[in-house]
Amino acid sequence: MSHAGVCPARSAREPVQLLKGPVPGFALWLCRLDLDPQSTAAMARSLSAPERDRAARFGTDALRRRWIVGRATLRSLLGAKLGVEPHAVELKAGRRGRPELATPRGLDFNVSHTQAVALIAIADALPPVTRVGVDIERADRAVNSDGLARKFLTERERAALAPLDGDSRRRRFLRLWTCKEAMSKATGDALSAPFRDIEVSMGEEPKLVAGPPPYTPDAWQLWVACVPTHLIATVGIWRRN
Ligand SMILES: CC(C)(COP(=O)(O)OP(=O)(O)OC[C@H]1O[C@@H](n2cnc3c(N)ncnc32)[C@H](O)[C@@H]1OP(=O)(O)O)[C@@H](O)C(=O)NCCC(=O)NCCS
Numbered sequence: 001m002s003h004a005g006v007c008p009a010r011s012a013r014e015p016v017q018l019l020k021g022p023v024p025g026f027a028l029w030l031c032r033l034d035l036d037p038q039s040t041a042a043m044a045r046s047l048s049a050p051e052r053d054r055a056a057r058f059g060t061d062a063l064r065r066r067w068i069v070g071r072a073t074l075r076s077l078l079g080a081k082l083g084v085e086p087h088a089v090e091l092k093a094g095r096r097g098r099p100e101l102a103t104p105r106g107l108d109f110n111v112s113h114t115q116a117v118a119l120i121a122i123a124d125a126l127p128p129v130t131r132v133g134v135d136i137e138r139a140d141r142a143v144n145s146d147g148l149a150r151k152f153l154t155e156r157e158r159a160a161l162a163p164l165d166g167d168s169r170r171r172r173f174l175r176l177w178t179c180k181e182a183m184s185k186a187t188g189d190a191l192s193a194p195f196r197d198i199e200v201s202m203g204e205e206p207k208l209v210a211g212p213p214p215y216t217p218d219a220w221q222l223w224v225a226c227v228p229t230h231l232i233a234t235v236g237i238w239r240r241n
Helices: 037-044 049-056 060-083 146-153 155-161 166-187
Strands: 016-019 024-030 091-093 097-101 108-114 117-123 130-140 199-202 206-210 222-223 231-239
Touching: 024 060, 024 231, 037 060, 049 060, 060 108, 097 108, 108 166, 117 130, 117 231, 130 166, 146 166, 146 231, 155 166, 155 199, 155 222, 166 199, 166 206, 166 222, 166 231, 206 222
Parallel strands: 108 130
Antiparallel strands: 016 024, 024 117, 091 097, 108 117, 130 231, 199 206, 222 231
16 A cells, blocks of 8 residues: 555456455455446346335436445345345445445444445444444545535644645545544434534544534544545444443
């Protein structure tokens, strides 16, 4: 690795790549979502009826196919962990729609996608109180970092961004954003998380330094995922008390 969390580019031909994970018992995959129509149709067969209905509601074929491949890949990875066929994995919507196993099996997972890639995390050998969240963004994503910083960052985080030039500021904002969104996805709070009160410091690895419960530093580990340089991704691991 040339820098924490950044890996040399690998073959883009593999549809699913296992990435280096933050801790034993935790697996992280980067998945290509633009597969050929035949593979996509075959994968669609593992989806449940409500998932197929959801796929049918996407506005474009490209979005529909990506979603099908992402969900089918998730089913396949979970099925392999649980020792069942992908279609037999039973999922439910947890807190604020957070996808979870219908029956707890000592395993937690989370998914994030950006354009044609998905990041899938599965924690299967961590203490049962552990929850995971992931977020992935394109590194060239255009964001109004100053405006979003006022909305989502703490005063100290904004002060740390202020001296940076435009592009570094934008990238630093995206990193902070992925940290906070990964945490919000571990808890299931999603966009209702108190982003402006959750404070992350950026050292060698990002670290939660302050926040209201359940975003208290002792309960969290943040980890920069080892993705190709055109992407920015962070994993949040929450050990609930
Ligand atoms: C859950 C949420 C926070 C994630 O949305 P997102 O960043 O657009 O999308 P991601 O690809 O990272 O995550 C989506 C996945 O998270 C999972 N998810 C859905 N609800 C969730 C929740 N409450 N908690 C955790 N994970 C959730 C699902 O697996 C979903 O994938 P699916 O559509 O295949 O089911 C969503 O509420 C949202 O709307 N986010 C908007 C983010 C934004 O505006 N960012 C701008 C600043 S850069």
